[in-house]
Amino acid sequence: MRDHRTSEFIKRHIGPSQAEQTKMLDSVGYKSMEKFIKDIVPSSILEDEQLDMRDSVSEQKALDILKGIASKNTVNKSYIGMGYYGTYTPNVVLRNVLENPGWYTSYTPYQPEIAQGRLEMLLNFQQMIRDLTKMDIANASLLDESTAAAEAVALCQRINKEDAKIVFVSQNCNPQTIDVIRTRAEPFGLHVMVGTFDMLENIKDNILCGIVSYPDTYGFVENIETHIKTIQSKKGKAIVVADLLALTLLKAPGEMGADIVVGNSQRFGVPMGYGGPHAAFFAAKDEYKRAMPGRIIGVSVDRKENQALRMALQTREQHIRREKATSNICTAQALLSIMAAAYGIYHGPDGIKHIAERANTFANMFASETSTKYKLVADTFFDTVCLDTGADTADILKRAYNYGINLRKVNDERISVSFDETTELKDINNLLEIFGVEKKLEALDANTATSIPAELVRGSKFMEHEVFNSFHSETEMLRYLKRLENKDIALNQSMIALGSCTMKLNAVAEMIPVTWPEFGGLHPFAPVDQAQGYQELFEDLKKMLSEITGFSGISLQPNAGAQGEYAGLMTIRKFHISNGDEERNICIIPESAHGTNPASAQMAGMKVVVIDCDEEGNIDLEVLRKKAEEHSKNLAALMVTYPSTHGVFEENIVDICKVIHDHGGQVYMDGANLNALVGIAKPGKFGPDVCHMNLHKTFCIPHGGGGPGMGPIGVNEHLEPFLPNHSVITENSGPETGMGSVSAAPWGSASILPISWMYIRMMGPKGLREATEVAILNANYMSKKLEGHFKTLYRGTKGLVAHECIIDLRPIKAESGISEEDIAKRLIDYGFHAPTMSWPVAGTLMIEPTESESLNEIDKFCNALINIKKEVLMVQNKIFDEKDNPLKNAPHTHQELTGDVWEHKYTREQAAFPLKYLKENKFWAPVSRVDNVYGDRNLVCSCPSLDSYRDEVA
Template sequence: MTQFAQRHIGLSETDIQAMLDELGYDSLDALTKTVVPASIADDTPLSLKAPLSEEQALAELRELAKQNKLVKSLIGQGYYNTHTPKVIQRNVLENPAWYTAYTPYQPEISQGRLEVLFYFQTMVTELTGMDIANASLLDEATAAGEALTLAHRALRGKRNRCLVSKHCHPQTLALLRTRATPLGIELVLIDESQPLSDWEDVFGVIVQYPDTYGTVQQLTSLCDTAHEQGALVIMASDLLALTLLKSPGELGADIVVGNSQRFGVPLGFGGPHAGFFAVRDKYKRSMPGRLVGQSIDVHGNPAYRLALQTREQHIRREKATSNICTAQALLAIMATLYACYHGPTALRQRATYVNQLANTFRDGCKKSGITVNEQVFDTVTLSGIDAEALTKKILAQGFNVNPRDAKTVSVAFDETCGLDDVNAVLTALGSTDASALSAPIEVNAQRSENYMTQAVFHDYHSETEMMRYLRRLSDKDIALDRAMIPLGSCTMKLNAASEMTPVTWPEFSEIHPFAPQDQTIGFRTMIAQLEEMLCACTGYDAMSLQPNAGSQGEYAGLLAIKAYHESNGDVQRNICLIPSSAHGTNPASAQMANMHVVVVKCDDRGNVDLMDLKAKIEQYPDEIAAIMITYPSTHGVFEEEVTQVCEAVHEAGGQVYIDGANLNALVGVAQPGKFGGDVSHLNLHKTFCIPHGGGGPGVGPVGVRAHLAPFLPRDQHNGERTGALISGAPFGSASILPISWMYIRMMGADGLRKATQCAILSANYVAHKLRSNYPILYTGNQNLVAHECIIDTRPMKDHGVSVDDIAKRLIDYGFHAPTMSFPVPGTLMIEPTESESRAELDRFCRAMHGIYAEYLAIKNGDAEHSNSVLSNAPHTMNFVLQDELDLPYSRRQACHPDVEVDYSVKYWPPVGRIDNVYGDKNLVCSCPSMSEYE
């Protein structure tokens, strides 16, 4: 095993043996043999190359990166070069305090990232002219797809046609077709510059502003007509453009979507980038994704939290309006900080400069007799020319442009361009150089209202102030750089520095997703190798890396199953069987694919109830399309009957979808593609080390058996795949794929197997340590668990102690809480992962036993719950330093309950327990402008 594997796995050989001795096993193999059912166990070494050291892997990947050609991009189409401020690159993108944080479901220890996401929402609402925005979506194209379905629901599905501008970005048009087809929505292409007369059955209009060719269309009359006809207007837009142009809200839009990429986030071959989504107030409860709101804590201090969470698919399941389970938090944070660093005045100056560059180029083309679009922002489209010949001439000058068809080419400018670049392209056209910049866009197209007047967009323009602001924010949070995050089902494991290093290499970070294929050989080779690695790990025959979140991987897998049945003439197969314990994304994804969800019961041990499964199959003998199961189960056990479940569904003519959320318990010990799965999505941000980034990015590739391979998501690089487009870019969040490539390349087959075994060992060690005070709710063979365990805290409720009390008290001990109340209300699901040391596992168990002792004091009558260390947790510094502290316990017990931990590493929560109800009743999701204060 490599030195890297030894460093990734947090347990020393001495620790491993001591833990095995405590559990009563001689070796990791003996434990694995007991835990993993013989019917699926597979100890055949994974078909992977011999592992490399960190230095060797980086050198090998560097050789692949060198095969990419760095050519300056003027392609546009929603993706632009940008300058990432170094203070943000070093202190956020490359800082584990930011990239290893988890989704802010525990708001008391997430105030730093919640604050910035709150300002992201503020920025988006201000620039779009909308009332409310969410905390980001996956990309612009998927945001447009979400807007399509929101508008359809807003009219309760009574209308079924949507008018879509042919001037939208091509990837957006393709993804709209993906979303519309399963739901039977009819998309009608329109030219918004022409009068529209057929409004029958129309629920929405989708336009691009500025459009994909760069034109700034006059859209006010279209919006007015749409509203007169009872339709909603969805506008895809550009944040930099909106610092200069009239806002979509002023024009009449109801929903605005787009991408914040050009606010300091590298191109990265297409992602990850934070899409945005903003709406009129009346649609806020239908809005997909996460929403940060302001509330108060128990001391009356303002505090941030996720608001209106009952909208989310985790709760609404098959009734969910979206399957979105994540956001692009880290990238939304970067875009917001970019805006804070520059401020609204500088942003408008940049937008004006970009616009002047485009106008200068437009005017130069016109002087040469070339037909161009007239009123533009950053993109000029040349018509009636030989596109292929012109593209080659401009490439010879060192630029990529965007050939739209044989006679049309678009040229897009950005903040990294200058007058020299404009003249270089004009030279390729045979035009004379421009000596000065042309005037910006006409005043009547420019916005007049102020925006982003809040202090945060004005106070951090020096690097010193920004650096200190970022430090203050990160100090408010608990991320993996501070402590174990024992979240069940979420696999918060080490994101090694060597894995993260290639993300910012220019050869990966500065490539446009639609760059010519001969310029992206290294990227595509790396991606193909990663696909092969993931197939080797899972037993599947083909893999698509396009889905940019686990939820999108689910959707892609279900669409592949649907297309497969249709290709066989089995159009009636429309039922998706889903166990009652499933992740909320499962039924939500099935609903999006227009499948009918039928719930299968679970037995007392948390396993799929085979009798109920067979009854459901007998009830719908010819209609079963698929079953979605999570393995190991959501309850944290290896179900012994999983092969019987797969066989029963296959005999009924259905396909087996195995959710890869818990793959960290399988790699190297069992392969879903071999024990019965037809398709799985994998979470690279779980098992394969892409960091969670405070709630995103993620990658959710979908793997399939050979018969489903033709139905994987298509891209322009693989003509054999005919499936629907799932994300805006061909390879989704491509720039973070080197992380997983590095992880697998350095771990090798033996390292990956040992990582899985140590994850299982650690979970069983924790379960063994806690069992005396906390019943383990579900177990498998020999009372063992898989890679996670559910502890039952419900009996403590009899004496007033809730699962929330335990979670908040863990903050005082310096821990992020385990997963609360999922999949069973009132319980905690714990997943320690292979990356944690035995000392950290023991510290966590010590904290849990300390909390149990505090519960016993209440149970035995020695303390009142209403004024106890549990009910008052977490304890802030301001609270415990009060001169008159009227508490029945000491300050030390309040804030430093584990005496074995050094005082100097104490984490102080910035706020007390937050009032969730107050935050939803008094919804505030963006910061008031200065004019509102006045």
């Protein structure tokens, strides 16, 4: 007998019931889902057969299966280091941030009025990084340490006026960082010189930049000021890769003259997770702020002149500047930088310094005892001790394995040992036995000779701001986190109908495995035989993604959608080069493409050629043919989003792909809209050669306030030899002939892959198809319901849309003066996050309801928009004043509405409660409309005093 629970999850994931689906189908003129889908999806790509996958299983069954897989991982005590360390996530942060949908289901803070909580925590992160590095400005995180270092090189290239081509990298940087820098430098013809500082001094030409590690990969701590000056004497920018915890004890790079400082905040309370996700940091001199990659949070003011936070400078700038953008990064690591900031706040400067001192003391004690038997490679270090173990190396490693301990084998004659927050006295004694030292330590000895040179001992203070010195009890920390959470709209509050961003349910059952120690406790460079559970998970997930997309080869390494774009284009680049077609460097991109597309193409060394769309929003096939013919000898690729960014299934997609193939190019499909394809069409079968899959969209990894994400790529067989690889862990991590590393860890942010595995296993083939069908149905129902109030800009040949629709607000602005921004901000008063605003078409809103939203919620959202249209008409008819009306002044705060004075020409009731449901459940925006221009003209990216927050409340 079939267990009824196997279909329960499908019903819980998909919002509308069968009866509601029937009602919605009827509203758009259809009697069956089958006929509806056939009229939308081109017959040339529609798949009739069900996905060849296992049937759905219940939540508990899926958790049981995954627990069995996880149990195959061996979580040894790790002393490997190399940028990844054991840490303890404070339980108050674990429960109230990482496991809290109020934090992990929120979207990137493009609408700052409903994101003040996470913006404040991201600003805290920036402040913490600035304090520890002593740099002028820091961003709100990057993807990982290695890509942050590569982004630093890219910044140097952007500001370089001398056309320098030499990038010097110390050979003592982490090897994964060297690899990513090499990958990213190659398309630009940069010469990466990896070597000693003697080599640096002997370079005669000017250099672009120099990269040093502090401490270095083997633990050595030296005065890098000399190296910084040498780099700068050769006209290069000095980039320092720093350990954040070490900076509590070591002289800050900013005090030594560094131009840029990058690193990883993983050891600030974020589990190793077999490689991620973790928040990298990027700090620089003030003069480079407009060339910095990623997001920067700044302080501005709102309509009432109250302090308000917002994203500054780079807000969606890749959609504006396209191939001239500072970076292609769209998703950063917001949730993880929030965790790291919370760790810093909870422990405070004294607590963090104590953690650092403790790790350093353990390293000192270990070095003191083992140096009687083995030579120290360096006698100045922070937490990592490197020993010349000679012929004993293999025996030591074997004994360590028997103890359940992983050491770093530097080479056949050298071992390094890294200590961290989790080290205990018993661990030191185990290590001494392993290294053959016959001594048992009885207590932590803080008086052991220090390994930090006197001239490198930090003298400057850090984290002096009140926020880092106010919330050290769990009660206070709990309330602080809750206070910030209440300022934000997340999916636990209401629908977030963002077009192209697929804000669907992130089910709790999918999230539970993320915090299992079997997944969280593994070092990414642990021996593969200790990660058999992960390897099984990877292979199973790749098999399922392959079946879903039709691509034969899958790489899980890219740890963001933009990383997937870059990896896909680099795979295409390597393919062309292997065929002797080095001259193929033209990438054709439709004007409707995602803004990250041209930025990614530029990063892959390609020249962007933009083509127009026709009046229906489709790629103009004749224009494409002409451009492909014109650039035939140099054509590398076409980047296409499917369904299109305009929200329709283009009928000519097969022909579009054929045009490119006929001219020797490859087709890259942006997978942002894969949620409209799963189970009904396979891109690997209808023309594209490579596609990235946003697991943080279609496959349920939550957006986390702007990250984490994962962007695996799928490729057809001829591209498989060129997929990403990894030099530290070569086994199963990619082909030897691959395009190089794009992320620090071999499998990217491995610890969030169980989320997507859980989703696919619980949905099964039928559930996955139904999810796609209902996502398309919900969008068409919404488009139909809004008909007569708002025009849907683009439709397919049968007058239908895909899984999202664009409503045109330009006529409204022309007739009433009410802009798309006014409508977006007014939606906040109705308790909703605005849809995607002014993209891909200026003056529009792009709406995507997803399959997870119920009919009731969709109706509520539509009714809000319809009522807003009535308010627009009231402005047009002069019932509302053209300047002083609820739309121009939205959103309205409770402070304004409860104040003694009300000076507006409309009532408080009209402002706060335009529909009845709001009286039962009202979200109050914490600030009025934020002044974006003021924030950029008066750029402040550090924490204001807590008194300024208190003054606002008072």
